[in-house]
Amino acid sequence: MASAAKKLLMDPFSDNNPITIQVLGICSALAVTVKVDTAIVMSLALTSVVTLSNLVISLLRNVIPSGIRMIVEMAVIASLVIIADQLLRAFLFDISKQLSVFVGLIITNCIVMGRAEAFALQNPPKESLLDGLGNGIGYGIILIAVATIREFLGFGSLLNHQLLPDSYMGNGLALLAPGAFIILGLLIWGQRTISKYVEE
Amino acid sequence: MREDTRTLVFAAIVCVTCSLLLSGTAAGLKNLQQANEEFDVKRNIVKAFGIDISSMDRPGIEATYEKHISENKTSDDLPIFMWTEDGASDPSKFAFPISGKGLWSTLYGYLSLQGDMQTIAGISFYKHGETPGLGAEIEKPWFQKQFAGKKLYSDEGKPLDFQVLKPGANLDETSVDGISGATLTGKGVQALIRKDAADYAEYFKSIKGN
Numbered sequence: 001m002a003s004a005a006k007k008l009l010m011d012p013f014s015d016n017n018p019i020t021i022q023v024l025g026i027c028s029a030l031a032v033t034v035k036v037d038t039a040i041v042m043s044l045a046l047t048s049v050v051t052l053s054n055l056v057i058s059l060l061r062n063v064i065p066s067g068i069r070m071i072v073e074m075a076v077i078a079s080l081v082i083i084a085d086q087l088l089r090a091f092l093f094d095i096s097k098q099l100s101v102f103v104g105l106i107i108t109n110c111i112v113m114g115r116a117e118a119f120a121l122q123n124p125p126k127e128s129l130l131d132g133l134g135n136g137i138g139y140g141i142i143l144i145a146v147a148t149i150r151e152f153l154g155f156g157s158l159l160n161h162q163l164l165p166d167s168y169m170g171n172g173l174a175l176l177a178p179g180a181f182i183i184l185g186l187l188i189w190g191q192r193t194i195s196k197y198v199e200e
Numbered sequence: 201m202r203e204d205t206r207t208l209v210f211a212a213i214v215c216v217t218c219s220l221l222l223s224g225t226a227a228g229l230k231n232l233q234q235a236n237e238e239f240d241v242k243r244n245i246v247k248a249f250g251i252d253i254s255s256m257d258r259p260g261i262e263a264t265y266e267k268h269i270s271e272n273k274t275s276d277d278l279p280i281f282m283w284t285e286d287g288a289s290d291p292s293k294f295a296f297p298i299s300g301k302g303l304w305s306t307l308y309g310y311l312s313l314q315g316d317m318q319t320i321a322g323i324s325f326y327k328h329g330e331t332p333g334l335g336a337e338i339e340k341p342w343f344q345k346q347f348a349g350k351k352l353y354s355d356e357g358k359p360l361d362f363q364v365l366k367p368g369a370n371l372d373e374t375s376v377d378g379i380s381g382a383t384l385t386g387k388g389v390q391a392l393i394r395k396d397a398a399d400y401a402e403y404f405k406s407i408k409g410n
Binding site: 034035063064065067068071072075076078079082083086087089090091093097100154155170172175176 | 203206207210211214215218221222225226229232233236237240327329331333334381
């Protein structure tokens with residue numbers, strides 16, 4: 001892969017991660033990370049939405065009238081999210097029940113709108129696609145990391161396979177939003193220490 | 201002016217394209233989604249009858265439902281589900297839908313009674329928005345298993361004061377352990393069981409008299 005394309009795709013994994021560096025998409029990172037399976041499905045849903053929305057908006061970038069730019073972006077994103085939600089309901093019913101409103105809330109996830117505004121509007125389709133894919137995966141990595149820690153501490157299991165003996169009581173804090181905040185905070189700290197990122 | 205026209209035309213094209221795409225998807229997937237939802241209801245009714253469904257697959261659950269369960273209405277037009285054993289002519293267990301407020305959300309489920317129309321055979325919750333690890337424990341086997349064998353109606357068919365108590369309290373035949381950290385969800389469960397038990401009291405009294 002050419003190095004420019006590689007940078008577009010890989011940068012959001014760590015050095016420019018949407019969650020740990022830009023602190024976007026926190027809401028769903030707290031809400032759907034109780035179990036690993038929901039986190040994986042949520043990551044897949046968001047990755048496909050942000051990749052496709054970046055592609056579509058990049059393709060339209062020269063014809064969108066500037067006055068209704070944001071509304072058009074919202075229409076594209078909302079349509080993609082509803083399609084993703086419909087597909088989940090048809091094919092992954094149990095998980096879609098657990099994700100409940102959070103699939104719909106991808107519409108308001110700052111990462112999707114942010115990438116459309118900041119990248120796809122100025123860049124050609126191929127680069128935009130890679131940028132969307134990279135940001136989706138970067139989001140997914142953090143989501144799954146948080147979910148792994150929470151499910152293990154909270155239930156003693158991973159992907160619903162019991163790892164710790166039944167006598168393990170489960171840590172209620174890990175299952176609640178404050179537990180997610182603490183874990184996410186530690187991840188952000190670790191990540192920023194490694195990538196030497198300093199808030200300006 | 202030309203710029204305005206272009207904006208309007210563009211907006212119209214975006215709207216039409218998006219709506220076509222969405223209605224196409226919704227129409228195409230409707231059957232699958234409906235089948236999923238119907239199956240979810242059936243699965244929870246089977247579960248409410250006290251059947252262990254954890255090792256059953258989808259066709260197995262559907263077959264059990266078809267074979268044993270029939271639907272009916274009470275004289276007040278409330279839905280009632282009946283379980284008939286193999287070869288028996290009369291139903292041996294009865295289930296009815298229960299619903300009411302928990303802490304964050306409305307809880308939906310089913311409750312079933314033994315043939316004596318007093319003793320609970322099983323309970324299930326299939327829809328709620330309670331906190332995972334706390335209120336959401338109502339969907340866990342340890343919580344639901346407690347209900348089997350408890351009394352919902354007196355010998356005369358009057359609803360008893362069913363209680364969800366604080367964990368560790370002394371339990372009798374009309375009370376179950378609540379969930380620690382989820383007192384309000386437990387209160388909700390208690391309230392909805394009492395309310396729905398009262399609604400169905402007349403019906404069970406009438407069939408018991410026969």
